[in-house]
Amino acid sequence: MDTGTPAGGAFGAHLHALRTGAGLSQAELAQSAGVSVRGLSDMERGRSRGPQRRTVQALAAALRLDAAAARELERLASLGRPRPAGAKTARPPAGPANPGNMTTSQTPPARASAAHHMLALPRDLSDFTARGPALVRLRALVEDLDAARPPVAVVCGQPGLGKTSFAVHAAHTLAPHFPDGQFALDLRGMDTEPVQPRDALARLLRALGTPEDAVPADTEDRSGLLRSVLRERRVLLLLDNAANEDQVRPLLPGHSPTLTLVTSRHALTGLEAVHRTELALLRREEAVELLTRVIGPERVLREAQAARDLAELCGHLPLAVRIAAQRLAARPGEHIAKLAGQLAAQESRLDALRTGSLQIRSAFTLSYRQLDEATRTVFRRAALADGPDVSPETAALLAGLPPRRAARCAQDLTDAGLLQPHPTSDRYRFHDLLHLFATEQAAEEDTPADITAARIRTDAWMLRRATAAAQLFNPDHQPGALGADPDPATAPAGQEQAHTWLEAERAQWLAALHRAQRAGRHQQVLDTAEAMHWFSDRVLHWELWTEVFGRAVDAARALGSRRDETVHLNYLAWAHTTCLHDHTTALSTAQAALAQARESDDRLQTGWALNYAARALHGLGQTEQAIAHLHQAADCLSHQSDTQSRLAELSTLNLLGQHLRHAGRPDEALAIHRRSEALCRAGIPGKPHELISLYRASVQRHIGNDLAALHRWEEAEAPLRHAVTRFETARMPAWSEPVRLDLGIVLRHLHRTGEAHSILTAAHENLVRLNHPRQLEAATQMLLLDEADEVDGRGSTAGHTRSQ
Template sequence: MPAGDEFRQQLRHFRTRAGLSQEALCEAAGVSVRALADMERGRTLGPQRRTVQALAEALKLDDDEAADLEKSAALGRPRPRAATAPAGPNTLALPRDIRDFTARGPALARLLKLAATLDDGKPGGDEPAQPTAVSPVSVITGQPGLGKTAFAVHAAHRLAPRFPDGQFALDLRGMDAEPTPPRDALARLLAASGITDAAIPNNLDERAALWRSLLGERRVLLLLDNAVDEDQVLPLLPGSGPSLTLVTSRNSLAGLDSVHRTDLALLRREEAVELLTRILGPERVLAEAQAARDLADLCGYLPLAVRIAGQRLLSRPHERLTKLVTRLAAEGRRLDGLQAGSLQVRAAFALSYRQLPPVTRTFLRRAALAAGPDFSPETGALLAGLSFDAAVDCAEELTDAGLLQSDAVAERYRFHDLLRLYALEQAESEDGPDIRDAALDRTARWMLERATAAALHYEVHQERTTPAQDPDPDTAPVGKSEARGWLEAERAQWLAALHRAHRSGRHQEVLDTAQAMHWFSDMTQHWEQWVEVFTCATESARALGDRRQEAVHLNYLAWAHNLCAHDPKAALTAADAALEAARECEDGLQEGWALGYSAGALHRQGRAEDSHDRLRESARCLAALDAPEARPAELTILNTLGNLLRHTGRAAEALEIHRRSERICRTGFPGRTDELVSLYHAVARQQIGNDLVALKRWHQAEAPLRHALADFEAAHMPIWAEQARLDLGRALSGIRHPEARQTLLTARDALAALNSPLHVEATAALAALDTLDGASAAC
């Protein structure tokens, strides 16, 4: 008698004896009519133990009869194959583990912890584990090349001893043109579990139900590799029971609920070097340790790329690591260099790229043209010629596909370096230079228009009444805060647009944007990019033959070299050129500024007397001018002159100069906003406080310095505010040491974060305070 046939006959006999219809027995036992019909027809050869127990209770069988029914059911259940059994045509054995598998310790630990939860409630002896409410599922996702399959296989081999009833691995071929249908996948899983072809149902739902019933009491490890979407995976998942399923996919499979998620990240640098070491051996890597680190950097810490580089070098034992580093350093040759036999980074990316809809492919390759480390949907929309909403949809689709990484807070996206190179290759081959240049020009014009409009929110001239023209008023930043947020977020984009406009000969656009940035640049002195902005503007002014504009932007450039790049030599060169241009076109205002900026550069080079002379000359030049623009310039020069006097030991004279500046601020000057006057007043107060500190009048210095700090913070000027905080800390050092220490610590850390060399002065002030405290303790 075939296995399972005895159970079928016994079940029908007991039901008939009890005088129950199939429907009545199903209701009493809590099983479906279809399931009972399959049992009596012999399609279900060996139901689960708890199902047999439920039927025995409903049929009111005695212990011996129930035992016989369970025994006959057990004969029809597929017997688990031994883990060491040879793989036949229907087996789905785990792939070979990778000998040099590296890193992923935390992710593996979380999977081991997940598997350990299945041990809860496991009885002793040979009895199977009690089924859990839902069999756990872990979805392993990430971009191409992260080693999802390698990790899942390695984890499966580590987990295998916990699953004595079998380990099955099935490639769902999600990247193929025709992924494996779930109906076919179930047929393979059922066959590997011992179900004969004749007993495998034709219907997808029936196959899924049979699969779930088989796993209800078994401890099986199931690896579903390379899944395409949720619809492919869902029918393959166990229901309840002590099995564990690992699913790998390039897509996020966000529609699968109640699953454990492992989102693999890039390797750390040291982990990438360790992988190279395991492939090549420690001697070869240690002999070129820096080259190994450089190679990891050029591979972008992508496991596939690092493995390919290692395999390539392993096959060429005579080649040095430095040779491959030199080859990969050229971006245009990097993807060519990252191939070893059938392993290719480019091929891994191409699999995902070909799966995308045409519009999403366009978005991906055009977005790679964006400047900077990340981009907004706004930029992607401009480059791809899409609406904003369509761009967001594409970006989200690419994120789900593992081809972009989304920012944790802002609506921004970034490429992996190698994937960006691949996308640029596709832009070159599929779009060509004409389409690419048109996309870049369209984006650059839009970016410059918005950047100009946004920067003009910081314009201080009251007479400017014409509103700035934003390219899309409906989405334009509103107010200074939003304008600054946009300018900061899109800094790389509008700066690249400025360079493109300059190279394209659109010089007036360059000048308009740079001029609009003038007052905003004062708020962000820690940006070294201002040197680039005003260099472009200076060259555009020269290209137009406009000597006055050349003088203006040379002065801005001198300011940037002085305060942003901390390069006084370059600042002096720019200021002297501005002075020459200003005198040639008889512009007294620009002449005064040029003298002032050159004085600042001379002071930073230790030429105090020369600096003093130029400041005096600048002050005389500006004081003689009636133009409204001259008063802020005069204030700047007076404050700088007083600062120089204080640093040369003439603090009393400095205090007199800065009191004069304060009187001008209190009087006010026409044509300028109250905000600008308040800012200059804050600078004067800061200088007065520093003069009083130099005169050891610490108590009098505290109030003006606190006023200055509050004004700079209210104006959202971090570099100015932290310098004022440093000055306040110095003043407090003379009266209240604990408060002084905390103030100096705050200033030091903030200045370091802003990349300001003043953090060195804060450190020195803290050391001086420690010396004072030590001397006090000794007394």
Template structure:
């Protein structure tokens, strides 16, 4: 024993002890040794029991070990290294010929060109190595074989291909692979050395001056490939693997991507012939889409159609359109998409298999490790390691900028199948419920960063009979501040919305109400999100099922707002507002009655019913003026601003200005119990409308300052849904003044409003056209005057 750890064996425990003794985190040791964090984690957890000698050496140097300790560490690694299998004897010379090329090979032009350039760059001191990686079904072997045939004339000293059986339970060992390669070069069985290192040395010496091409197909890892690579000379080696083989240094990489749609249709055309594709062009495109543009899937579909020359493409499209039958439909003879995925799936450790299949339950196009951890029931760090392992294995694609991952559509279907087979309904539902509870607690806490009325208590208070805890489920990892909260809510939009659906469908109605209530102010900032209609439909229904008429009135009002502002549907907005009005009157809630009248007025105005809208707004103002609460004062401000706007649009700008000045006076007086930040927002709205009233009276110079003040306030509060319209209003005034900032202001407004799908984007475009026409006319007049 030395410092409490064994001299040999249990490499992972010894490495972890030495790292801890040195005071290094995995990240720090990774940086010092040049070994990935995932590889270190695998070593310490015992997943990698016998790393390569070179890896052990760099770890020993980074840990500052003396010679004796380094030797001990190497001994413990050697114990875990796989023993070579007994050789079955080398193949006869020439038996490692390239497989047959595929005549209908399609696309991959840039990748082929890059390989040709690499082949031309090889020389006596520059052996080339290209690693071809990608997810199952991308056609890595087909690409490598096709490339090898194309490149064969450049390598007159021979072309050899060896399948390393990386997906088999026992992949080919380097020792056995070297025996086959040496045999292919004509070395007699008796002359082949016994040890792997000696065989590798003989292989390198024999290939040092040969211009030869070597295809190593289906590699499992770097330790399998490393001894097979020529050390010098003008050789080119093409390695294919489902794993990234990131540990191979100084190599050219070909990361195959999915085919483009037109390339997938071209492949289908080459298989079944142009006549059938021309006859059903749209069905051919639909078929390519249903295959996810995955070469293996397109080939299988094509081979199936080729074997049935009278079958219409549309028939296969109809069959594959049903997700539950798609993988069954994608098989032709021995070619099966499901089998290709299963090969990789079976190679994964148990936790990683769990992570992969449960991740298929995530909502949306991509997911975070956080979501994967919840669904799989794994610690976050383990989930990150699983996600990276799956990325390296080509089973997930990682986002280029964020820590998020996505499936290929067909692989997601396969993973979902495994959930049904291996987990069953009970475990699946438990995973979804666990994720739902966590996601809604995080979403509620994140949304409250934007609730300027929030006093620090849970949105719904303490609820009798509701055991759900409040607050963020992971305070240490919670978003800090508005920017992080906004980023999380936007990135996880699909996930927390799916959680809200599940909570509603499984009867967790109080949690639905709490989350929707917390989202109230955040929804104002993101009015262009159409899903607010669903959020408030579900919360209003949950309130009804809980028997709370007051909550029903609140959430029906939110629903009326979302119909008005998010999807521009005044008919449903009016229906919801009328239902909110009835609920508010039933429970005697004057505040919600005032809001319902106001939202109904907005819907009537959008339907062109201006007198009726004005009447409702006046009734709303009277109702709210009789209420004493601070919330009623805020509601009154909103109603007054809306009434003034309607008066201005009805050709009554003087009365509109008077109404908005009244709103501004309330803001200046302040509202007890409400923050300056909140009052500043309402004051900004009043200033915006005062600026518009002055513009309607053609008092342009007076209109500019309040509009600039309003825009600045909205930008400071990070409320783009409010800043966009204010910028457009300012642009109109600047145009009328002939201000040099007019054009850039209108351009920015148009872009903002277009991004939010606001109906006012057309108004911004028209203002820009008018400004351009005016500028052109002025230039023409100046030219005429100059003449």
């Protein structure tokens, strides 16, 4: 909306006349020229009498002025620009915020020249790449700038993200919005002695035109004078490389149309009422684009895959990509693949990422040296953790610090950008290059004995916790029977917490198990693997079970325990069939277990070995042999009176019926499963109801599928629903999701299309997530349902009732 005749100023009046003569609104001209509506309004009203040359040029272009008219507009703008510091000015600035703090000898500061001062912006990079969304957010701050709440944008993140380059580029981009000048001040936050606020204030005041003898001595007075000087000015302040909040606070404007950009390697979380711009790593295509801008598109096109590999090896970190690109630019004949090959060697990657004065290691070292001793220890020892991330408790164990102290250190490392926090859980991860740097520091500052002691301490704790957590899934477990938790105060309370911990620390306890075996701690390996037996049924999709039980077999052999060897050979056969679907290896493993069990006349393990061999035979397509093995297993187990044999018999009967159904003998299968159901109803002395209910859920699943095979669809629904609900309650997705698929198939045959579609969709999504072999069957069932729905929609199957 136009505001009428300008309040004053030759430039403003002339600009207003040009705009209205062109038939443009303020909004239209502002958009065309790339300035804010408020900025344009200030110019026309005479509030901003001398905009910068680039702003005038943008306005002239938007107004389509000829050369003479553009020169006249620039001449009028130059008349309103302030003279150099110390010269007499046409308009004195507002007085200090606290005039009582000025002595009579102090004179009001002169207005600084927007074009000539000691704190000019550094050079913008012509090959600056990406960061579009972050720039858009900053531009929005400027467009909505409210002098009552001048925006402060903190740009933070880990070393090497290009925070200063981004802030400088943003400052140059936004410069037309700040005709009263742009000022950049390096606060040297990574130096041993960062710039003191008092000194920073003096430099800013002098750059803004305050005479030397008018700068107050006191820090608070200087801060107040800065706020006063900035009150009426549209200025951009870039405070680069801030050390902490206390250094920055005195430098911030009060009531002012000023934008302040602050960069820091620290999060500055204590700085109030600021906008945060936390830069992320480049995407791969952005990293390749940066490489292209530095070395040219021809080289990148010739070695497109090598360019992508190079971006990956640089971890998409802008500084690392730029260093690599600068190296290549200085060696135009060198192939990208050659440098990528040098970076592929982890032990020399940081050495390779250097060119001239640019070094990735130096950037990391600056931040590392700022840390106290305990935090440095947590940083470098956390690199010893296994897996993609690390928990505070693991970091504490590796560092040999109390958990609360290590947690505080981890938070400090996050604030310093040296660790990245997980978005939902209390865990942390390294950037790849920072992980290499931390590993280097550990090798340089910790002795081999220190590292060995840290690993032994952590591994022993992890295996004790893993054993205790897994035992919570054993229905026969008695607390303390197989080792107590190393820290009862933080131990998982119940199966859900135990499952969460075992999953989160999976890489850590598995690696600890490997090292325990290499160190000859065979009983510890056996105890841990035995504890995992019941838990492994909950997570059939974990491929690591072949490692766990394979190492247990080796440990049993090392201890000379034939019975433990037989037990874990059976577990290993189960893992090969169920988790890896490697039926050939499973069969040979089960046969080895069977031979040992028969040699020692262990009837229970004989039954299990026949069971697991049958599973492998069925997977190899030898169904009749599998059925014969299961008949032998059921007969062997039925003559035993112990409770473990009853459970083994239940599992064997369930599997036998399943194979009979697959062989086209559903009547026989149903009879076998009814026998299993009777065993469940009778109960097994000494076994908890919860365990028997899981066995019964498995039986109900089989009965439902037997009835479905007999086309008794309506009868099949109830037992399948019972099984899905029970397995869901027990948090056993590897069991519940195949049954959900079975239920969806039954509902499809019952023509309850809407319900069937919902259940089949959920089953398919979950089976894909589990990488379950039946995921393709689920997809096929969904297609069959869609085809039937299309036919039904055309009226070819009129009369069916569909669930909506």
